[in-house]
Every structure is written in structure tokens, then in C-alpha cells.
Amino acid sequence: MDRKELKNTIRDVFYDIIEKSAFMFGEEVEKDEVDVNYDKFVRADMGFVGDAKGEISIMVPEAMCPEIAANFLGVDPEDEKVNEYSEDALKEILNVTCGHVLTAIKGERAVFDLTVPNIKRGIKLKEWEKLFRSEDSIVCMVDDYPVLIKFSIKNED
Amino acid sequence: MALNILVVDDSKVVRSVIKKTLDIAGVDVGNIFEAGDGKEALEILDKEWIDLVFADINMPVMTGLEMVDRMKEDGILQTIPVVIVSTEGSETRIEELKAKGVRAYIRKPFTPETIKKVVDEIMEGK
Numbered sequence: 001m002d003r004k005e006l007k008n009t010i011r012d013v014f015y016d017i018i019e020k021s022a023f024m025f026g027e028e029v030e031k032d033e034v035d036v037n038y039d040k041f042v043r044a045d046m047g048f049v050g051d052a053k054g055e056i057s058i059m060v061p062e063a064m065c066p067e068i069a070a071n072f073l074g075v076d077p078e079d080e081k082v083n084e085y086s087e088d089a090l091k092e093i094l095n096v097t098c099g100h101v102l103t104a105i106k107g108e109r110a111v112f113d114l115t116v117p118n119i120k121r122g123i124k125l126k127e128w129e130k131l132f133r134s135e136d137s138i139v140c141m142v143d144d145y146p147v148l149i150k151f152s153i154k155n156e157d
Numbered sequence: 158m159a160l161n162i163l164v165v166d167d168s169k170v171v172r173s174v175i176k177k178t179l180d181i182a183g184v185d186v187g188n189i190f191e192a193g194d195g196k197e198a199l200e201i202l203d204k205e206w207i208d209l210v211f212a213d214i215n216m217p218v219m220t221g222l223e224m225v226d227r228m229k230e231d232g233i234l235q236t237i238p239v240v241i242v243s244t245e246g247s248e249t250r251i252e253e254l255k256a257k258g259v260r261a262y263i264r265k266p267f268t269p270e271t272i273k274k275v276v277d278e279i280m281e282g283k
Contacts (some may be wrong), residue, residue: 020266072170074177088170095168095215096265099244108248114215116167 001105006083007138010151013100014058017143018093022071028139031132036146041123042087044094048102053079054153056098058090059123059131064145065090091117101151159187159206160280165198165212165221166242171265175211175242175272182273195224202234209279211263214243214250225257238279242267 015026034067038061070077165242192198212221228234
């Protein structure tokens, strides 16, 4: 699988997971079409080891997290439970995406141990732009929110 | 018969979604207990009568696999059906889980229909 195929696979898996889990919908987008009007972002990271090892990260605007949580829970975004659950919801989207990406690229016989996802809040636009410009990042657009995904994998010999 | 169910996952949002899905699926639930890892789950299993356990694999402190191993060492706990609810799609891992006595495996994301089918099959002794 070349880099372009890998990126397309990751994007397709992510869109499928966020649609099924949080009823949010992704759309095809090119990097130069993305307009970012947010100043604070949240990043979730996790790693995996096994038949290959690597890491996956998702960075989203902070404003998107309560919407993901509300949709997961089936409540209004203003519901008092939403803030309490918003980090967890992003971590879960990352966790499920990671598991499905690994199956998509390494097959159903491969075995991986996944780490528990970590979250980092208060990320500034500068850091978003750095990842955005990276050749390794995958840009997605979900319900008008820009989303960046970074995935790295190294085969175990 | 109303079932006492234990949901084990380090994600609060997943525990909430499983509880809601059981409700939507029409499963007759008595009490629902929650644990954030395998160790907390074993503590609840020690105190409460539980009919069915839904558990994730990857959790801090004690994983779902370690929890299943510990349950197998106990004459009573080993009879409680465990359903693993996880993101992993590895057939090798699923075979390993079944060999440990796990009754069913549900891959995230899941639907109410999947949960209902698994609960019905376990309760009918299939």
C-alpha cells in the first residue's frame, strides 16, 4: 500500500467510524480548500505494538468535542453531561479508528496491543498549522469541522 | 428474567452508550453496574450478583483479558458469561478470547440489534 492509498484508507475508515458512532459526516476535501477559523484545538494520541508498531493522532477544534460527545450520548450539545464526556468521546473515536485502520491495512490475522489514548487540550493554532503542513497529515472535514489525522507505522521484523 | 449487568470500560462515554443500547435493544435489565477497569470489575463481582459482563480489552490497571483470566480461577465467577466489546478485529485475538471462555465478541461500533442478538443467544444457552 503506497502513501496515498494508506491515507485514503485511513480517511475512509475515520469517516465510517465517526458516522456510525457519532452520526457526523465526512466530506472529500483537499488541503488547500480548508479554512480554519478556530484558535484552540484538542489532540488525542495512542500507540500500538504487535505485528507492526506505530502511533495515531487526531487533532480537532475544541468546539467539536462537545458535539461528538452529545451525538454519542444522543443528547443536546448544551446538556450538562456533555462537557464531562467530551474528552472521552474523542478518545473513543481515536481508539475505534485505530483498531479498524490496523485491520484494514494488516488483515484479520494480525494481532496488536493498543495503548490507552491520551488527550492534550489547549493546543494553539501554530501547532495545528505545523501538523497541517506536514506531508504525513491527513486532512478531513466532518460536519464543517476540520480534522487532522497523523498515522505512523513500522513493520516488526 | 431481569438481568444484572456489569459494564467494564475505561471510557465513560462507552459505558453510557452500552447502557443506552441495552435499553434501546429492549434487554430486560435489573441493575447495571459500571467499572473502569478489570480490577474494579472483580471488586464488584465479589460483592454483587451479576448475570452478564460486557468488557473492553484495552484498559489501564487491569485489561479485560487479565480480568477474564482471574474470573476463570474462581469457581463461581467462571460461570458468568463475558462478552468482549472492543475495537480489535483480529481473528487470532478473537480465537484466543474464545479459548479463554469468553462467550461472545462484539466489535465497536455496534448496533442495538447486535447487542440484543448476543444477549438472547447467551440467555438461551446457545
